Every structure is written in C-alpha cells, then in structure tokens.
Amino acid sequence: MKTEIYEEKAVLVGVITQLQSEEKAKEYLNELAFLAETAGASPEKLYFQRLDYPNPKTYVGPGKLIEIKAFVDENEIGVVIFDDELSPKQLRNIEAELKVLILDRTSLILDIFAKRAQTASAKTQVELAQLQYTLPRLTRLWTHLERQQGGIGMRGPGETQIETDRRIILTKISLLKQNLKDIDKQMSTQRKNRGKMVRVALVGYTNVGKSTLMNLISKSEIFAENKLFATLDTTVRKVIIDNLPFLLSDTVGFIRKLPHHLVQSFKSTLDEVREADLLLHVVDVSHPNFEEQLEVVNQTLKEIDPLEKPMILIFNKIDAFTYTPKDEDDLAPIKRENLSLEELKKTWMGKMHDNCIFISAREKQNIDSLKALMYEKIKAIHVERYPYNDFLFQDYTEIEPENE
The missing domain is CATH 3.40.50.11060 (GTPase HflX, N-terminal domain)
Incomplete structure (x- = not known):
C-alpha cells in the first residue's frame, strides 16, 4: 500500500x-x-x-x-x-x-x-500498529481484481488474494506481538536493574519542549526539533541535582485523536510513565489552546495508569507567551514581557496545580527554581521509601541510554 x-x-x-x-x-x-x-x-x-x-x-x-x-x-x-x-x-x-x-x-x-522509529523496539511497535490498522482495510488494496459472480467454485481471485493476505497479516501480527513481549521483558529487566533510584518521566503534548528540557536538565544531546513526534524512542538519563541522583526519561508526546493501535503497541514506552515515581507534565503555554492539550494529556495518563502520581506542572515557552485579560480587547494583547514571574504565578494558570512553575527551556529562564522544586519532590519520595540508608552518598556508574 x-x-x-x-x-x-x-x-x-x-x-x-x-x-x-x-x-x-x-x-x-x-x-x-x-x-x-x-x-x-x-x-x-x-x-x-x-x-x-x-x-x-x-x-x-x-x-x-x-x-x-x-x-x-x-x-x-x-x-x-x-x-x-x-x-x-x-x-x-x-x-x-x-x-x-x-x-x-x-x-x-x-x-x-514509521519515519521516526530508530530502534528495533520502536520499529516493531510501529509495524504492529500499521498492520492492525491495515487488516480491516485490505479490500481497498485489491480493487483492481474484479470479484466474480458468487457460488461454489466461482469465487474470484480478488477474494482469494484478500484471504491469503489476511492470513499472512494475522500471522505477522502474532509474531510481532511475541517479539514485543520479548522486548518488554528486556525493558522490564533494564528497569529493575536501575536499582533504587527515583524515576522521573517527562510527559506532555507533542512539541511542547520536553526534549529541550531533557537536554537542559541532563546536559545531554537528545534530538529536539520543531516538528511533531521529534522524539519517538524513550530515552533515559541519570541526572544528579545537588548530590541527589535520579533517572529522567523523555517519552513520546501525546496528541488528540491518538490512534488506539499506537497506544496498545507502545506499551514499553508507556511503561516508563506507569513506573515513574514523579511526572513532569510540560505544557506549551504559548499555544492558543494549551488548556485542551493539557486535558488531552491528563485523560491519556488516566488511561495509561489510573493511579494518581506526584506531578509538577511545568508551563514552558513563557518567552513566546502572550496574555490577554478577559476584560481587555483582543486587538490589544499584553505581551509576556510585561508580566513578571510573580505576576504569572498569580494568574489562574498558577493556581491550576499545587506544584506549578513557569519556565522557558529554550531561554533557560527560571530553570534553577525548577531544579529546586524537583530536588524537593524527589528527595521526599526517596526519604519516604528508604528512610535509613545512605543511598544519596553512594558512587554511581553511568546509566547507558536505552535508545542506543
């Protein structure tokens, strides 16, 4: 096709x-x-x-x-x-x-x-989703073969070929599902081998700046581009903030009307969200409909894992943000430059979540405050889980990125 x-x-x-x-x-x-x-x-x-x-x-x-x-x-x-x-x-x-x-x-x-997939895991997941989408649509691939009149012995070549292709696709789907089970086992083993470190996952709508923020916090070079789904493979990095180590993962972005086949296929990617101890929900505050994007992500998170996790709501791209109060004329917007961080905190956006922060990953604005908030939340999780060990002062080996 x-x-x-x-x-x-x-x-x-x-x-x-x-x-x-x-x-x-x-x-x-x-x-x-x-x-x-x-x-x-x-x-x-x-x-x-x-x-x-x-x-x-x-x-x-x-x-x-x-x-x-x-x-x-x-x-x-x-x-x-x-x-x-x-x-x-x-x-x-x-x-x-x-x-x-x-x-x-x-x-x-x-x-x-399919274009973005780089690893064997991502390629397998995409191929499975494509075949599941294609299966009920097989007849369109054989419209050049006219179906003959019905009756015993009178079935046309088009129908015969469709049945053959259906069996081939079903066999391939079964094989891919088994391959993904094997991949999931490997990924699960990798996650277990990470030991006791707290896990933090970046989540959000596609193209909100998660990869840019990942690069900034982890001082790594994750591919970031102003295109949808620039990041497809989950990337994990070890990060240390003020002697506190944790694992930070960058996950695939969500989108409205996300194909159900993809949600099913990308189980191993979404497991990073399920198994995270803390979620960093990144929102592009400069987008005119960021509220709906935020809600799409929240609904998808509920589908992935109904249990509520600790979360920091990060309003990114404040350098591109324009603000129009509801009692002002839309033709005369107040630019973001006229609003300080303190003023942003007092807006209705700043009251959407207990842990809410405004940043610009590209311009590196308010990043120190974000790191301080992350340190506070990660330390609380660690102390609650391991109140008597000296984990914070151990020597750590580098965690290899899982998408390489």
Whole structure:
C-alpha cells in the first residue's frame, strides 16, 4: 500500500458538526497541517463542511467531494488527508472518486511514526500498529481484481488474494506481538536493574519542549526539533541535582485523536510513565489552546495508569507567551514581557496545580527554581521509601541510554 507522501502537495479535509464547532474544526485541521508538514507534504488548501455527522459513505457530502476533486485535478494534488479515521467503506468510496492517495489522521500519524522509529523496539511497535490498522482495510488494496459472480467454485481471485493476505497479516501480527513481549521483558529487566533510584518521566503534548528540557536538565544531546513526534524512542538519563541522583526519561508526546493501535503497541514506552515515581507534565503555554492539550494529556495518563502520581506542572515557552485579560480587547494583547514571574504565578494558570512553575527551556529562564522544586519532590519520595540508608552518598556508574 502506498503511503509515502514526501514532497507531495496535499489537501486537508475536516467537518464541522454538532459535537465539533467551527473553531475546533479549524484548530484540528491546523494541527493536521502541521502533521502533514512533519510527514513531508505541502498543504495547499483546507476544506470544511458543516454536517450533522460525517457522511458514512464519503465522510463529506457528494457535492463537496466533487468540489475537492476539481481542485485536486486542476492543481495536481498527490494526497488528500482527512481529519478523522475513515472506515474501510469511506476509504474505498473516496479513492474511487478522487483517484489519488487518501490518508486519514491515523494513517498519517502512523506514517510519521514509521519515519521516526530508530530502534528495533520502536520499529516493531510501529509495524504492529500499521498492520492492525491495515487488516480491516485490505479490500481497498485489491480493487483492481474484479470479484466474480458468487457460488461454489466461482469465487474470484480478488477474494482469494484478500484471504491469503489476511492470513499472512494475522500471522505477522502474532509474531510481532511475541517479539514485543520479548522486548518488554528486556525493558522490564533494564528497569529493575536501575536499582533504587527515583524515576522521573517527562510527559506532555507533542512539541511542547520536553526534549529541550531533557537536554537542559541532563546536559545531554537528545534530538529536539520543531516538528511533531521529534522524539519517538524513550530515552533515559541519570541526572544528579545537588548530590541527589535520579533517572529522567523523555517519552513520546501525546496528541488528540491518538490512534488506539499506537497506544496498545507502545506499551514499553508507556511503561516508563506507569513506573515513574514523579511526572513532569510540560505544557506549551504559548499555544492558543494549551488548556485542551493539557486535558488531552491528563485523560491519556488516566488511561495509561489510573493511579494518581506526584506531578509538577511545568508551563514552558513563557518567552513566546502572550496574555490577554478577559476584560481587555483582543486587538490589544499584553505581551509576556510585561508580566513578571510573580505576576504569572498569580494568574489562574498558577493556581491550576499545587506544584506549578513557569519556565522557558529554550531561554533557560527560571530553570534553577525548577531544579529546586524537583530536588524537593524527589528527595521526599526517596526519604519516604528508604528512610535509613545512605543511598544519596553512594558512587554511581553511568546509566547507558536505552535508545542506543
């Protein structure tokens, strides 16, 4: 199945429904455009349609599909990307009409993950998610083989090939799941071998600056880029703050409408979150809808581990933050430069969590305060767990990064 969209011109399609306002639909499609750019495509136009619910046959209405086809044909568009996961039926009908590569949000995210995967673990997890997504959509791959008239002995080659491919994929899925079990055992052994050190995990929406913060705290060189899912493989580093050692892990970013297959497949990555003693929830406070991103992460964390863990809420990118009080005209925003850290703490954001701090990882603003807060929380966890040992004064060997 063709999924390569590098340097393809793309059209993006979304719907405005009773459950999704125009403002939300536009925000989601802007995020979809960022996803498309991350995958290497060039978004040329965004299409919206107001519907009670997505058309079960073609996602959008027939008239809108004709309008999209005209633009696709006139502008040599190579791929059309839909903001929601398409059913196999929708996928077949849309492809038959537009005759170009059709992707939905799930397949686009899977494509990005496939490009980002570096280790055997990540590659195995992505391949499993891709096959689980592909399995119910096999018929679209064989539309060039006409199915013959029914009856005993009259089944067409298309159906025969689909059944063969289904068995192959099911066998491959079973093999990959077994491989992941073996990988999970290895990862679990690695986690056990870390000994008694407190574990801290960076979590947050994709592209909020977790890797930049990881580099700053651990003084390492983790890949960081202004693209979605720049970090895919979990990275673990040993960090020491004022003679207190702990393990810090950088995890894959979350996103709205995260494909269920990925949540299932990336168990070993998410285990870092499950087994963490302290979570650092990083939020891009400069994003216009950071509140929703924060809630997406909180909901995903509940799905991963319903037990509440100690957490520090870190509002990052305050250097890019603009603030407009609710009683002010939106046309006259008060710039972040006019707000001190003390003033930020007094805003409603500063009251969202007991342990809340404002920083700029890129500009290294207020990092010492963050480290002090981390030291306080990590020391409390350690003292509670090991009240009588001299763990803090032992000599430690370097922890090797797990993604190498």
